[in-house]
Amino acid sequence: MKLRLQALDIVDFAGIKHQTFEFEGKDAKIYGDNATGKTTTALALYWLLFDKGLEWQKVDIVPKDEANNHIHEKVPKVSAIFDMNGTELKLQRESHPNYEKVEGSTKKHYKNSRTTKQYIDDVPFPITKYKAEINKIIDEEVFKLVTNPDAFPQLHWEDKRKMLFEITGDITDEQVIESSKELKPLLDIINNRTIEDHKKVISEKLKKAKEDLEHIPVKINTLNEQLQESSADLNIDSVNQQIELLQKEITNLEDKRSQARNGGAVTDIKRLISDKQFEMDNIKRTVEGDTLDKKNGLQRNLSSLESDIDIFESQYKRVDNEIENLKKSRENALNEYHEIKKERDTAEIEKFNADVTDTCPSCGQPLQEHAVEEAKQHAEAEFNQKKSRRLEQLDADLQRQVKAGKDIVASIEANKAKLNDIDNSLTNTKKEISKVSKQLEKVSGDLVSAEDTDEYKSLQKEIEGLENKLTNEQASVSESVQTIESEIREKQSALDEQREVLAAHKSTEHIKASIQEYHQEEDELLDLIEDLKHQKYIIDEFTKTKVNLITEKVNGMFDLARFKLFHQQVNGDIKETCEIMVDGVTYDGGLNNAARINTGLDILSTLSQHFGVEAPCFIDNAEAVTQLKETDSQQIELIVSEKDKTLRLGV
Known part of the structure; x- marks a missing residue:
């Protein structure tokens, strides 16, 4: 779409009382001293279209008096005639004050609010429908980018980068790998992941492998400290035989103790007592x-x-x-x-x-x-x-x-x-x-x-006599049992000693096996780290290759502007960025005003081609540039001229 500004009429708008410009769709220059309203002409066009300022903010357009108070009764008005693809388009917007009646008086009170009236080809439109019609003609964000050389450089670096890739198109990982034989192994390494995701996987694995490797010597030293000195000529078979013999001896002594506790005399007496109690129950x-x-x-x-x-x-x-x-x-x-x-x-x-x-x-x-x-x-x-x-x-x-x-x-x-x-x-x-x-x-x-009954009492006396006899017999058995239990304790102590010897030997063998496993794990981790470092090297080479390919593709879209899209950090990692540069000088770091304007026009021209839109471009401080970069869009230069106390249109 080609949009050319034919005429612009401004009335009571900010600092301009009334000014008419007949551009006739051509490039033009507006001369004026400082504070005469040069920038206001561009502001008026932005307000007419989008009700916003040059930096897309709300603007105060109501004129002010010498005391800097609003002259609220004034009605700011901006009208413009465009040539849109060969067809005339007339737009007009007015800002009217809102009043309310004062009770008991014929006077009206200003409500400190305003209402806009807008027209398309002299037909009045409500604000919502007006905005919708303007949006059909041109998108707000696109208009800002193709009419203001400062618009793109002021974007956040991530937004600039995103837009550049929209213009040029990104380069796929497969295209980067195919560009270099050295990168071909990546096809077998990444396992259906993206390069960036695989880089994260490698970094995480490498970090964990290094941490695990650091811990292994500590674990080995700890196990070495736990090793007990053991006799080199220790006969484990002899220890096991001694344990088996002691277990048998203890079992025999326990059987002997059981027989002593349940000796014949004691058993006979208990049986007689039981018989007498049965007779009593009968x-x-x-x-x-x-x-x-x-x-x-x-x-x-x-x-x-x-x-x-x-x-x-x-x-x-x-x-x-x-x-x-x-x-x-x-x-x-x-x-x-x-x-x-x-x-x-x-x-x-x-x-x-x-x-x-x-x-x-x-x-x-x-x-x-x-x-x-x-x-x-x-x-x-x-x-x-x-x-x-x-x-x-x-x-x-x-x-x-x-x-x-x-x-x-x-x-x-x-x-x-x-x-x-x-x-x-x-x-x-x-x-x-x-x-x-x-x-x-x-x-x-x-x-x-x-x-x-006498029979019951007689049986009670017999039981009492038997119980006394049982007590004496059990005392004799208890002494015999104590002797046997003393022998059992001696044998058990000897058995425990032999078991401790066997347990110590088994613990030592287990620790030695664990140390050997840690040494094997250490070797495996060293091999893994080496392999991961090699993969990381290939991915770094991939990243550098992709950086160069993308940068070349993006910069090929512009005449003056060059873009730094990646930054290599001290640790070697590549970090995304987006800096505008001209001849090695960054846009925000030393580039003079003339170069900034021409660089902005260079970017604006490419964006216009991308969006398929040519719209009037206002160039502020144009007097700083001896030779402006040409663009297909209509250029309106705003030039400081001390002798022009009022705005003057020139070519």
Whole structure:
């Protein structure tokens, strides 16, 4: 799209009272002393299109008086005529003050706010639709980049870099690898990863391998310190045989101790005591058995009867409460019956009221006599019909209440019968309890104790004698057992010593094996580090190659500007950047104003070609450049001229 500025008219805009420029779509120069409004002309065009300033910020366009106060009644206006692809386009925007009425006065008060009016080809547009139409013509960001030489250099370096790659297109990793035989091994190394991702993998593996390698000598030294001095002529087979022999000797001694504890005399005495106790139990069962069984049966019967009493009393209370609730329900049903009966009697005696209007409700004229009579007959028929339906309903309600009352009375009688049955059960059960209690009392008095018999007492004395004999015999056995246990402890101590010797030997062998494993791991890590360093070298070479290819491709798009897209750090890593340079001098680090302007125009020209847009380009401080770089876009130079106290258009 080609957009050429034909004319620009500015009225009461910032510091310009009224200025008209006839550009006729050609390159032009605007001369003026400092503070005469040269830059304001570019600002006016930006405000007209996008309601923003040269740096894309909100701007204050209302004129000010000598005291720097806004002259709010002024109406800033900017209008422009463009040639857009051979078609005339007229745009106009105005900023009007907003007022509000002062209560009790004819004066209006300025609300400190403004409303814009905008026109396209003299047709008024609301602000939202106006912006949409302008956006169809040209995007804001694109317009800024193709009309202001400073726009691109002021972008963040990441945004500049991104846009450059949009213009030139990036170079794929495969293209970089194919450009050098030295890089071909990367195809087998990266395993479907990107080069950047694989570089991260290598860095992480290399870091971990170096850390692991640093820890291995420490681990080996720690294990060496744990090694115990062991006899070179230690016979492990002999140690194992000695352990086996001691285990057998201890087992034999434990069997001997068990035999001593369970000696023949002790066992015989215990058996005699057990026999005597069995005889005593038989006597007890013979003397007390029948009476005791009868007593226990009576006690179980008594407990069951007492439990029945609790159940009957609980049932009695529940049924009695149910009767009371039914009585209350019957009383409520009876009251409701009387209420319905009263209402029915009232409805039955109700008479028809023949009060019918004799005037037409629509026109207010008196009705004819036969019409009045018909109205009365109709009203009476409707009254009788409603009365009949009402009486039928009330009669049905009375019948329901009578039935409900009868049902409640029947339930009360049924529950009274239940109550009488429960009361009879309670009386009978209490009589049975009294009978069983007397039987239990009699049986308890007849109970005989076996311990009072002569035979039982004789057996008790025999058992006491046997227990005394057992105590003496066990004392003799205890002394023998203590001797055997002393021998067991000696053998166990010798066994523990031999086991410690064997354990120490096994620990030493295990430590030696671990040390050998660490040495092997150390060798493997050294090989891995060497391999990873080689991979890192190839990737670094890849990065350098890609840097050179991308830089050459980007710089080939421009005449003056050169771009530094990568920076090599002290550690050798490549860091992304984006610096504009001309003949080795950075844009922000020493480049003079003239070179900055021409460099900006060089970039602007390339961006215009990329976006397919030519738009008017305002060049501020153009007097600093003896030879401006030519562009396909319309150039409007803003030149400081001390003699021009007002703006002047030249070519």
